[in-house]
Amino acid sequence: MTEPASAMDPRETAALEEAIEQIVAKAKEFGLDFFPMRYEICPADVIYTFGAYAMPTRFSHWSFGKLYHQMKTQYDYGLSKIYELVINSDPCYAFLLDTNTLLQNKMIAAHVLAHCDFFKNNYRFRHTNRQMVATMAAFANRVRQYEQDVGRDRVERFLDAVLAIHEHVDPFPNPKPAPAANLLRPRHSPEPISPYADLWSLDGPVPETPQAEEPPRRPGPTRDLLLFILDHAPDLTDWQRDIVSSVRGEMLYFRPQMETKIMNEGWASFWHARIMRELDLTPEESVEFARMHAAVLAPNRFHLNPYHLGFHIFEDIERRYGREKIFEVRETETDVSLIRNYLTEELCEKLDLYLYSRQGSEWRITGKGWEQVRDGILRQINNCGIPYIYAEDSDYQRRGELYLRHGYEGVELDPFYVERTLPHVHHIWQRPVHLETVEDGVTVIYTCTGPETRRSVKQ
Amino acid sequence: MAGHHFSIAREDWSLHRQGQMDQDRHLEKVREAIKNNLADIISDDSIVASDGRRLVKVPIRSLNEYRFRFNWDKQERVGQGPGNSQEGQVIARDGSPAGGAGKGAGDAAGEDLYEAIMTVDELEEILFDDLALPNLDPKRQPDINTRQYRWDDVRKHGLQSNIDKKRTLLEAVKRNRLAGRPPLHGFSRQDLRFKTWEERYEPQTSAVILAMMDTSGSMGEFEKQIARGFFFWTVRFLRTNYDNLFIHFLAHSTEAKEVTEEEFFTKVESGGTRCSSVYELALQLIAEKYPPSLYNIYAFHLSDGDNLVTDNQRSVELVRQLVEVCNLFGYGEIDAAAGNPIYYRSSTLSALYQREIHHPRFQSVVIKDRSEVYKALRTFFGPQNAQAEKGVS
Numbered sequence: 001m002t003e004p005a006s007a008m009d010p011r012e013t014a015a016l017e018e019a020i021e022q023i024v025a026k027a028k029e030f031g032l033d034f035f036p037m038r039y040e041i042c043p044a045d046v047i048y049t050f051g052a053y054a055m056p057t058r059f060s061h062w063s064f065g066k067l068y069h070q071m072k073t074q075y076d077y078g079l080s081k082i083y084e085l086v087i088n089s090d091p092c093y094a095f096l097l098d099t100n101t102l103l104q105n106k107m108i109a110a111h112v113l114a115h116c117d118f119f120k121n122n123y124r125f126r127h128t129n130r131q132m133v134a135t136m137a138a139f140a141n142r143v144r145q146y147e148q149d150v151g152r153d154r155v156e157r158f159l160d161a162v163l164a165i166h167e168h169v170d171p172f173p174n175p176k177p178a179p180a181a182n183l184l185r186p187r188h189s190p191e192p193i194s195p196y197a198d199l200w201s202l203d204g205p206v207p208e209t210p211q212a213e214e215p216p217r218r219p220g221p222t223r224d225l226l227l228f229i230l231d232h233a234p235d236l237t238d239w240q241r242d243i244v245s246s247v248r249g250e251m252l253y254f255r256p257q258m259e260t261k262i263m264n265e266g267w268a269s270f271w272h273a274r275i276m277r278e279l280d281l282t283p284e285e286s287v288e289f290a291r292m293h294a295a296v297l298a299p300n301r302f303h304l305n306p307y308h309l310g311f312h313i314f315e316d317i318e319r320r321y322g323r324e325k326i327f328e329v330r331e332t333e334t335d336v337s338l339i340r341n342y343l344t345e346e347l348c349e350k351l352d353l354y355l356y357s358r359q360g361s362e363w364r365i366t367g368k369g370w371e372q373v374r375d376g377i378l379r380q381i382n383n384c385g386i387p388y389i390y391a392e393d394s395d396y397q398r399r400g401e402l403y404l405r406h407g408y409e410g411v412e413l414d415p416f417y418v419e420r421t422l423p424h425v426h427h428i429w430q431r432p433v434h435l436e437t438v439e440d441g442v443t444v445i446y447t448c449t450g451p452e453t454r455r456s457v458k459q
Numbered sequence: 460m461a462g463h464h465f466s467i468a469r470e471d472w473s474l475h476r477q478g479q480m481d482q483d484r485h486l487e488k489v490r491e492a493i494k495n496n497l498a499d500i501i502s503d504d505s506i507v508a509s510d511g512r513r514l515v516k517v518p519i520r521s522l523n524e525y526r527f528r529f530n531w532d533k534q535e536r537v538g539q540g541p542g543n544s545q546e547g548q549v550i551a552r553d554g555s556p557a558g559g560a561g562k563g564a565g566d567a568a569g570e571d572l573y574e575a576i577m578t579v580d581e582l583e584e585i586l587f588d589d590l591a592l593p594n595l596d597p598k599r600q601p602d603i604n605t606r607q608y609r610w611d612d613v614r615k616h617g618l619q620s621n622i623d624k625k626r627t628l629l630e631a632v633k634r635n636r637l638a639g640r641p642p643l644h645g646f647s648r649q650d651l652r653f654k655t656w657e658e659r660y661e662p663q664t665s666a667v668i669l670a671m672m673d674t675s676g677s678m679g680e681f682e683k684q685i686a687r688g689f690f691f692w693t694v695r696f697l698r699t700n701y702d703n704l705f706i707h708f709l710a711h712s713t714e715a716k717e718v719t720e721e722e723f724f725t726k727v728e729s730g731g732t733r734c735s736s737v738y739e740l741a742l743q744l745i746a747e748k749y750p751p752s753l754y755n756i757y758a759f760h761l762s763d764g765d766n767l768v769t770d771n772q773r774s775v776e777l778v779r780q781l782v783e784v785c786n787l788f789g790y791g792e793i794d795a796a797a798g799n800p801i802y803y804r805s806s807t808l809s810a811l812y813q814r815e816i817h818h819p820r821f822q823s824v825v826i827k828d829r830s831e832v833y834k835a836l837r838t839f840f841g842p843q844n845a846q847a848e849k850g851v852s
Binding site: 300367376 | 465466467468469470477478480481483484485486488522523524525526527528529530531532533534535536537538539540541542543544545546547548549550551552
């Protein structure tokens with residue numbers, strides 16, 4: 001592609017290099033602790049590709065193309081712009097848009113340094129694969145090979161199906177299997193088997209576990225659907241297993257980022273503000289910076305802006321407990337615990353947070369009480385906003401059918417989407433798939449037999 | 460610590476094409492989806508009304524990425540105000556500009572359609588891929604040719620006023636340098652270059668559309684919409700095939716007259732229907748302005764089929780005459796009441812024409828709802844139609 005006229009020339013690159021040196025020094029002074037940085041300056045279509053795939057190289061799928069197209073179109077029409085992209089890796093890759101002004105790039109360089117510090121130090125990231133760029137590139141190659149082996153359409157169809165449920169992984173799988181006695185409890189037992197059912201029996205005598213018995217038929221409930229499929233799906237071929245397993249690995253890699261969106265963006269915004277303050281900016285640059293900072297932190301009537309919320313929570317923590325405390329928070333919390341522990345009544349009021357809901361054809365503010373609002377936020381970000389779906393049985397009714405249960409906690413599933421997602425699960429499982437959920441207070445079961453999906457009330 | 464270095468790199472990214480490749484695949488799927496839903500898409504009023512606007516949004520069902528998700532429509536969400544929001548305050552309404560944000564806010568249950576944004580041209584390409592001109596009568600005369608001049612040649616001789624200074628200068632420099640002289644060392648006659656032109660004959664094709672419509676009281680809003688959709692695509696399709704397109708809008712009740720496009724689609728008259736009136740007007744226009752030997756003439760008549768019985772015979776005769784001078788005479792009967800037993804339709808024009816007129820250049824179709832506009836287009840311009848007619852001629 002031809003470079004846009006405003007792309008950086010070597011002189012500007014040199015100026016940026018000098019600025020980044022300063023910024024890195026400042027960041028170290030402040031105590032930020034990051035991996036070695038690799039800043040890459042690239043044109044818009046490349047940044048948007050990376051943005052759509054969330055990685056420099058990832059397997060091919062039309063859904064990424066769709067996202068790329070949307071993002072790029074918005075950029076071309078000047079509707080939105082991403083300035084940077086940063087990858088959790090060691091060394092850490094940060095991609096800057098080549099049409100950014102020098103000042104924009106300064107702010108972004110500072111911003112991504114804090115992201116990198118967060119990747120390196122937050123406990124949820126401790127076990128992420130820091131060589132994921134290479135891992136994903138290798139998987140992308142294997143997918144290409146599968147496309148050649150079995151045909152693009154088959155691979156695409158299977159990926160469609162896996163991507164429909166790829167959010168359902170469990171970052172903290174139960175290390176040891178639940179006691180066998182529980183697993184062998186007959187299906188028609190009066191109490192439903194829940195993942196916590198074993199807690200009830202902790203006080204009682206340890207049930208006798210018949211050692212000699214053959215391994216349990218029915219695996220315990222798990223919310224790691226992809227792992228359950230790997231372990232129990234009846235007819236997966238090798239290439240299909242690889243896809244399920246690799247997509248799961250990618251999801252587990254992204255999962256900590258999803259759990260710390262508010263923290264991570266808040267942390268990065270907090271530090272770009274602190275670092276920029278330390279640089280010698282001309283008055284014009286100061287105005288430009290203030291404008292950018294305000295744009296990034298602009299509140300939204302309908303969504304929480306994680307930059308804004310996170311920024312103010314970190315400022316508030318620093319004000320109340322001092323600088324050291326924020327370093328501790330960035331290490332030990334995730335969004336859920338951050339909101340629970342540090343969103344105060346004063347903050348709620350200051351940020352003008354509210355609950356709203358749809359009433360007829362209007363969206364109306366329905367609550368401003370701070371505890372109400374806090375619980376509303378928690379409900380929204382719990383499990384990254386993904387419903388809990390448990391795989392309960394791989395041999396339902398002894399016919400090899402899959403039984404899923406929605407862990408209903410007061411918010412219903414979107415029935416339209418349920419009906420269209422189940423056929424994807426069926427495509428993987430190749431036998432009937434059931435999903436139990438609650439609608440209007442009634443327990444219902446959706447059953448997908450492939451061509452059709454029925455809904456019935458649970459007896 | 461020594462590890463805290465950084466680097467800035469600027470690679471050659473020109474080979475990085477994965478985004479475009481997957482985007483191509485996505486667009487391919489969009490095209491497939493559009494192809495499968497053309498009937499619904501082209502009858503969409505917003506596209507027909509978008510005449511001036513270049514981008515249209517095409518809702519596509521099959522490209523949503525389905526997953527298990529919450530029905531937030533029934534739930535409260537958290538938002539943020541400018542600092543003084545009050546409980547009970549309305550932050551957006553459906554349909555208001557702010558409501559656009561509501562879409563994101565909603566995550567509402569049910570369908571949120573993926574909307575492919577494309578130009579009318581792109582949509583056309585997909586639609587017209589399927590259509591063909593009924594090649595009824597390979598044109599009787601060579602189409603009108605126009606003579607054009609193009610200044611695209613250079614010669615050594617020519618009119619002094621047409622001298623090509625730049626080329627002349629280059630020739631002089633070339634000659635001087637070859638001889639080891641400084642570049643500017645005088646001109647010689649052989650350096651001179653002249654611009655000159657070529658004459659070309661370019662075939663120009665012309666077509667006439669006679670858009671005839673019943674505007675009697677029985678043609679309601681629904682019928683008008685169908686007619687508008689039909690003529691919109693017909694005109695666009697013919698335009699891809701002909702350089703010059705003349706369109707005449709002829710409205711009639713018991714009497715016919717030529718009207719503007721706006722009147723054509725908005726005006727409602729009362730009274731009965733006499734189709735022969737508009738056919739007479741059409742024949743008169745052809746006789747006066749468009750000799751069939753020079754023009755491709757496409758006549759379409761849309762009606763609800765409720766003609767005065769006494770006029771039927773006369774109409775049939777005139778249609779027979781029209782068919783002789785037109786490339787295609789298409790009759791479309793808009794029958795909103797189809798299948799509704801409350802409306803008893805004694806006899807309709809379409810039944811009459813089908814009984815009476817058998818001619819390869821006559822086509823008729825009954826349009827029962829919007830999605831059948833596509834069916835009508837395919838009846839008139841469908842590939843099978845074109846093929847069959849070829850066999851006839």
